[in-house]
Amino acid sequence: MLLVRNIKLKVKEDEKLLKRKLGKKLGTAVDSFTIYKKSLDARKEPVYVYQLLVETDNEERYLSADVSIYKKTDLHARYKKRDCTCIVAGYGPAGIFSAYRLAEAGFRVLVFEKGKRIAEREKDVQRFFERGILDESSNVQFGEGGAGTFSDAKLTTRIRDKFIEYILDIFIEHGADEKIRYENHAHIGTDEIRRIIERITDSLIARGVEFHFAEEMKEIIIDDNRKICGIKTDQGEYECDHLLLGIGHSAYTTVQMLKEKGVHIEKKDIAIGFRVEHPQSLIDERQTGSLIGEANEYFLRYKGEKGVYSFCMCPGGMVIPAMSEKDTIVTNGMSYAARDSGRANSAILIQIPKEEFTDGYDYLHELERKAYAYSGSYKAPAQNIDDFINGSLNELKYPSTYHLGTILYDFNDFFTEKDLVIIKDALRDFDRKIPGFIDEGIMVGPETRSSCPIRISRNVEYVSVNTSGLYPMGEGAGYGGGIMSCALDGIRIANAIIFSHEQIQK
Ligand SMILES: Cc1cc2nc3c(=O)[nH]c(=O)nc-3n(C[C@H](O)[C@H](O)[C@H](O)COP(=O)(O)OP(=O)(O)OC[C@H]3O[C@@H](n4cnc5c(N)ncnc54)[C@H](O)[C@@H]3O)c2cc1C
Missing domain, CATH: 3.50.50.60 (FAD/NAD(P)-binding domain)
Incomplete structure (x- = not known):
């Protein structure tokens, strides 16, 4: 089998064109092929770059800088009846x-x-x-x-x-x-x-x-x-x-x-935070301009005194209640294969080093129970991101996708003074990277189960x-x-x- 690299299509071009381009590269007509890898090269005019696999006789005659022989390794375990x-x-x-x-x-x-x-x-x-x-x-x-x-x-x-x-x-x-x-x-x-x-x-x-x-x-x-x-x-x-x-x-x-x-x-370090939600169109415009006609993702990192980062971003998804214990609130995100909810969500987390708590599970449970105690139900605490930055509390700009409803809450009461400063700096940094991140976003939380405390x-x-x-x-x-x-x-x-x-x- 041959692996053929560097076959390019413009982002709007139909993949049906691949067969012709592959044939041209090999100098022979090709009946069928499979896609081995597809990546986006957005350095100039964005193009998809493909690696394709094709079965052929006389493989050696096609070898070149872009064409090599591919052999799939059989990784299946050898079956042997074992008394164990x-x-x-x-x-x-x-x-x-x-x-x-x-x-x-x-x-x-x-x-x-x-x-x-x-x-x-x-x-x-x-x-x-x-x-x-x-x-x-x-x-x-x-x-x-x-x-x-x-x-x-x-x-x-x-x-x-x-x-x-x-x-x-x-x-x-x-x-x-x-x-x-x-x-x-x-x-x-x-x-x-x-x-x-x-x-x-x-x-x-x-x-x-x-x-x-x-x-x-x-x-x-x-x-x-x-x-x-x-x-x-x-x-x-x-x-x-x-x-x-x-x-x-x-x-x-x-x-x-x-x-x-x-x-x-x-004990292990953990991270805590909240989910942010934005109109998916905002992320699409600011990221790659909906190049692929699909919901776009983002990955954000901020290095302050502690790391703050986006995690488990769900394009076209929804925020969900993800608790496993009664009288706690835990948020997370999911999406369907079509990613068509029109809403982007992602966790925004700050690192909490293990020196800051005695027992990580107790630390997280306390936050989850605190959220429930404030809410008095499984409605999740929520706030506009600009209100969080300013320390004010106004009606949400739009309803959250969180299934069980939300209750207005000032997340300034959730974090330590020191962490608040770092998180707000991070959000301002994210807003520079994706303009509108603050003004058009809402936050829902808490998000506490991103990593295990042990x-x-x-x-x-x-x-x-x-x-x-x-x-x-x-x-x-x-x-x-x-x-x-x-x-x-x-x-x-x-x-x-x-x-x-x-x-x-x-
Ligand atoms: C809402 C949500 C969205 C996520 N989205 C993604 C994503 O898009 N991509 C991604 O890579 N990761 C995602 N994750 C994270 C990912 O699901 C986990 O990292 C992964 O499932 C962990 O795998 P695991 O096998 O270690 O444990 P788990 O998947 O947590 O499975 C552990 C299982 O053990 C069972 N169990 C626990 N205790 C016992 C016991 N005493 N006896 C018997 N059974 C027990 C539990 O019921 C559970 O089913 C998401 C997580 C959540 C909650």
């Missing part, structure tokens, strides 16, 4: 992809997920969004697919890893658009990702993975040598050789249990430093943030287990 039971606790991206790989390699895999399957979970989330009735086990954070199921399902990551292609292949095999393989900043959308995850679960069931949905791991069982030998759930007791812990960043009670069991846990320490073999057989993984263990990085971490853990078995058997 792995329990995966938590079925978010880390849990899904570790279970997938271990099953592929022939391990016996049991998955325990405290939340429900997506069909049931959707009803619980809908009831919460419409009527404010929260199920603490089945919500935006908990259930089949984990926290990213009700999200934008952006697949961006800064990590370079050959297993990214493996993960994207699995998404595509289960119904995702091929585009996710080659588009920069690919996203799936909440509507699509839910169906894809359901299909992945069904594939795993067909492979013999044993699923226990709506069953919470309550306790880990450790022997006298501090080796994991099983778990207790709210429904029974199960033995295992390895326990993979993919519990996400909202599993407060499970973390308390791990602490009581003496598992080594460290790390469950693990050694170079990815095992807990003081509990053998225990593999902490993903966001809740402090080793990932986002769908791709947590999926990759799950695969890393599965590979470590496969490797250790192969070493033992040698």
